[in-house]
Amino acid sequence: MRLLHPGYFDQGLDADPELAASIHGELARQRDGIELIASENIVSRLVLEAQGSVLTNKTVEGLPYARYYGGAEHADAIEALAVTRATRLFGCRFANVQPHSGSNANAGVFLGLLTLGDTILSMGVEAGGHISHGHPATLTGRDYRIVRYGVERESERVELDAVARLAREHNPTMIVAGGSAYARSLDFAGLRAIADEVGALLMVDMAHVAGLVATGLYPHPFPHAHVVTSTTYKSLRGARGGLVLWNDPALSDRINYGIFPGVQGSVMMHAVAAKAACFGEALRPEFRAYNQAVLDNARALAGSVAEAGMRLVAGGTDCGLMLVDLSPQGVTGDVAAKALEAAGLAVNKNQIPFDTRPPEAPSGLRLSSNAGTARGFGVEEFRQIGGWIARVVAAPDDAAGLAAVRDEVLALCRRFPIYDGA
Numbered sequence: 001m002r003l004l005h006p007g008y009f010d011q012g013l014d015a016d017p018e019l020a021a022s023i024h025g026e027l028a029r030q031r032d033g034i035e036l037i038a039s040e041n042i043v044s045r046l047v048l049e050a051q052g053s054v055l056t057n058k059t060v061e062g063l064p065y066a067r068y069y070g071g072a073e074h075a076d077a078i079e080a081l082a083v084t085r086a087t088r089l090f091g092c093r094f095a096n097v098q099p100h101s102g103s104n105a106n107a108g109v110f111l112g113l114l115t116l117g118d119t120i121l122s123m124g125v126e127a128g129g130h131i132s133h134g135h136p137a138t139l140t141g142r143d144y145r146i147v148r149y150g151v152e153r154e155s156e157r158v159e160l161d162a163v164a165r166l167a168r169e170h171n172p173t174m175i176v177a178g179g180s181a182y183a184r185s186l187d188f189a190g191l192r193a194i195a196d197e198v199g200a201l202l203m204v205d206m207a208h209v210a211g212l213v214a215t216g217l218y219p220h221p222f223p224h225a226h227v228v229t230s231t232t233y234k235s236l237r238g239a240r241g242g243l244v245l246w247n248d249p250a251l252s253d254r255i256n257y258g259i260f261p262g263v264q265g266s267v268m269m270h271a272v273a274a275k276a277a278c279f280g281e282a283l284r285p286e287f288r289a290y291n292q293a294v295l296d297n298a299r300a301l302a303g304s305v306a307e308a309g310m311r312l313v314a315g316g317t318d319c320g321l322m323l324v325d326l327s328p329q330g331v332t333g334d335v336a337a338k339a340l341e342a343a344g345l346a347v348n349k350n351q352i353p354f355d356t357r358p359p360e361a362p363s364g365l366r367l368s369s370n371a372g373t374a375r376g377f378g379v380e381e382f383r384q385i386g387g388w389i390a391r392v393v394a395a396p397d398d399a400a401g402l403a404a405v406r407d408e409v410l411a412l413c414r415r416f417p418i419y420d421g422a
């Protein structure tokens with residue numbers, strides 16, 4: 001007797017209408033709205049297929065060609081391919097492609113390279129840093145002594161003098177650079193000089209700029225950083241997950257053991273397959289054109305919101321994301337984000353440096369050109385988006401006004417479809 005009904009393995013989403021409704025709803029949401037949230041992007045069908053592939057069924061532990069389970073020859077080839085492509089893409093010697101997320105990549109590096117109680121000097125969340133760099137609510141915040149640097153009040157930028165002063169005072173074992181809401185470039189050579197002076201390791205978390213780094217459009221963390229971490233689904237436009245890169249063979253065992261068994265168990269091979277796919281795409285010339293467009297579009301968007309009277313934190317952007325201060329408009333980020341969502345524009349509220357308002361109702365918004373650029377928007381479309389943001393922020397309670405913008409957004413989205421035929 002067959003235990004499974006005929007066609008069991010071949011039934012798709014149709015077999016679960018309740019779930020299918022929400023997944024189809026999500027596709028429609030992505031298709032019919034404009035995604036401006038910096039941690040999102042729109043991947044190719046190649047990446048979707050790799051991540052939804054039969055590698056879902058395979059469990060492996062350990063590194064390629066040194067696994068604890070058998071039957072790993074294809075998994076080995078896939079992970080080795082992802083590693084080779086990652087090292088080519090970023091011009092370094094070693095990569096670990098196993099982290100399930102950016103936070104796990106960071107936690108694994110800390111666990112491998114630091115000792116309990118060591119001091120980490122990292123950028124505070126209020127200044128644009130990421131919670132996984134030692135926020136008190138996280139395990140990393142409990143396990144290490146965290147000292148924060150921020151941005152200067154005037155420039156709203158990281159100033160090396162201030163970082164150096166803190167480094168001399170606190171003697172960190174590691175300095176961490178990079179954040180989630182910091183739009184300007186960072187001086188990695190200058191940060192390395194500070195790290196060398198106090199005998200610290202320099203870790204750069206390039207999650208939001210990895211695509212630009214790979215294509216030479218943002219300062220490269222190597223050769224300055226001892227270790228570089230990233231996510232692979234933001235500016236890399238790929239699989240969900242994280243990545244660790246380094247050059248010194250003396251760090252290899254500590255980093256690899258920090259990831260597994262340090263903070264993770266078996267590998268998500270379907271995600272690793274999708275990482276291999278997105279690194280392959282990123283090695284193609286089209287990916288440089290995409291990233292150049294991300295930059296051009298971010299500048300166009302920044303220009304148009306500034307023309308409408310909004311204030312750009314730190315005066316502008318050197319990457320795909322930007323922070324916008326709505327204080328001149330007298331609107332808070334939460335109110336603006338809600339109204340923008342009703343108008344078909346997805347953004348996130350964000351605190352600005354030295355914000356006097358709370359995180360739930362902050363002064364700003366964070367915007368990004370990553371996802372819109374992926375679906376083909378150019379400078380003209382991003383100027384248009386800036387104009388819509390201005391209209392919504394000027395009258396967030398005007399339901400008819402929001403509906404009018406919603407219609408225009410929809411018309412634009414119809415001209416730039418995604419996943420046709422799905």
Ligand SMILES: *Cc1c(COP(=O)(O)O)cnc(C)c1O
Binds near residue numbers: 102132231241
């Ligand atoms: C998004 C982000 C992360 C964390 O990524 P998760 O995959 O959500 O864990 C880490 N560091 C930076 C700088 C990020 O922007």
